[in-house]
Amino acid sequence: MSSSLIHVGIVEDNDEIRQTLALIIDGTPGYSCKMVFSNAEAAVEALRNSYVNVVLMDIELPGMTGIEAVKQLKPVAPDMDFLMLTIRQDDEAIFNSICAGATGYLVKDTPPTALLQAIQEVADGGAPMSTSIARKVIRSFHATTPSPLSSRETEILKLLCDGLNYRSIAQQLFLSAHTVKSHIKNIYKKLHVNSRAEAVGKALKDKLI
Amino acid sequence: MSSSLIHVGIVEDNDEIRQTLALIIDGTPGYSCKMVFSNAEAAVEALRNSYVNVVLMDIELPGMTGIEAVKQLKPVAPDMDFLMLTIRQDDEAIFNSICAGATGYLVKDTPPTALLQAIQEVADGGAPMSTSIARKVIRSFHATTPSPLSSRETEILKLLCDGLNYRSIAQQLFLSAHTVKSHIKNIYKKLHVNSRAEAVGKALKDKLI
DNA sequence: TCCAAAATCCCCCATCTGGGCGATAGCCCG
DNA sequence: CGGGCTATCGCCCAGATGGGGGATTTTGGA
Known part of the structure; x- marks a missing residue:
């Protein structure tokens, strides 16, 4: 050099x-x-x-x-x-x-x-x-807030970040789409958001995944 | 200490x-x-x-x-x-x-x-x-790929990350919801995604915003 | 041991979203 | 000057999404 x-x-x-x-x-x-x-x-x-x-x-x-x-x-x-x-x-x-x-x-x-x-x-x-x-x-690399999510919810949140819909997530995790929806509703509650985009935004900004 | x-x-x-x-x-x-x-x-x-x-x-x-x-x-x-x-x-x-x-x-x-x-x-x-x-x-802090988005598109992408819907974005930027939708469609094309969640995920992971 | 939380599944429905297709106008670069 | 890109606005519609219920089982900690 x-x-x-x-x-x-x-x-x-x-x-x-x-x-x-x-x-x-x-x-x-x-x-x-x-x-x-x-x-x-x-x-x-x-x-x-x-x-x-x-x-x-x-x-x-x-x-x-x-x-x-x-x-x-x-x-x-x-x-x-x-x-x-x-x-x-x-x-x-x-x-x-x-x-x-x-x-x-x-x-x-x-x-x-x-x-x-x-x-x-x-x-x-x-x-x-x-x-x-x-x-x-x-x-600034690390998560500042401890995640309020369960491991299953975190798993699903990751897939949300990839843009998967209910069905795809369900298939990937061998679940019913109903269950996935249920988890996502809980994720929304815990993160205080009410859409996929906002959840993904919060997840990545707060390093929850 | x-x-x-x-x-x-x-x-x-x-x-x-x-x-x-x-x-x-x-x-x-x-x-x-x-x-x-x-x-x-x-x-x-x-x-x-x-x-x-x-x-x-x-x-x-x-x-x-x-x-x-x-x-x-x-x-x-x-x-x-x-x-x-x-x-x-x-x-x-x-x-x-x-x-x-x-x-x-x-x-x-x-x-x-x-x-x-x-x-x-x-x-x-x-x-x-x-x-x-x-x-x-x-x-690993910095953007690796130069953003393919126009400034308007980047602006809208930021609001997408906050979970805003068509109407809210339109109001915020004094645009018609149709225009917002149009921009978002272009964003999807450029980022090779097809949902808000995926766009937000890509935006934050690739540090486009 | 017992309760709360997590994980799983189900239904209904108003609203939002994404894709397709089209239009006009401005701007810059070759 | 023409073509490409951007920005703006518009319509239609099938399918996805979010919010509201409710239910069961398993798990884990107090």
């Missing part, structure tokens, strides 16, 4: 910081920094069809925030990685950035060696982050 | 490793290790109603695996944290463990200092892990 050139982009409104970062990166063999922007709007426009591998993105920017920029760029450039730049470790903002599509973050006073290493790690498919951020990410 | 006693549990079938871990932990001030098991079944049974804070769980166990044990314990003891024990860093197994409810992992030859530090970090709400694991976790 370290043999190929890493193309880095920078989006940072503070002139000094931006130029310093660019100098460090472009001055190091193996790193190239041609795409530099002082606002998110210009960056989104120019980066969408670029060959840039890793973007250092300031979170606080005039106009569009860095988080919003990532949200727009990630879908159109899925292979582009984003490292957010922050003054200090702000767990909430960083977590939101990650939800938006960022891979990790850097605090702005990171020494050059660590900066370059973080970029390298990201390019190599890693995601450098503190343990507290990692925990936040993991937590 | 470091002032209160951390109750640690161990589940590990290798006698030597298990006893070594227990000795290290129980021999350190601030750490207590009373719950020690050589198989997952006994651990699940005893830990479900225990006061243990952090469990060191071997992944490979005779009978039930450590991953399965976490899957069973996490729902009934949501405040209990799990650190998986592995011989070497196996990204796939570790990722599966995290999906099952684990917070992090340790390689078995971790030196005592780092071991205790990792336990402390977990007890303090962190999630120690390598950058490559972190990346895997983050990746």
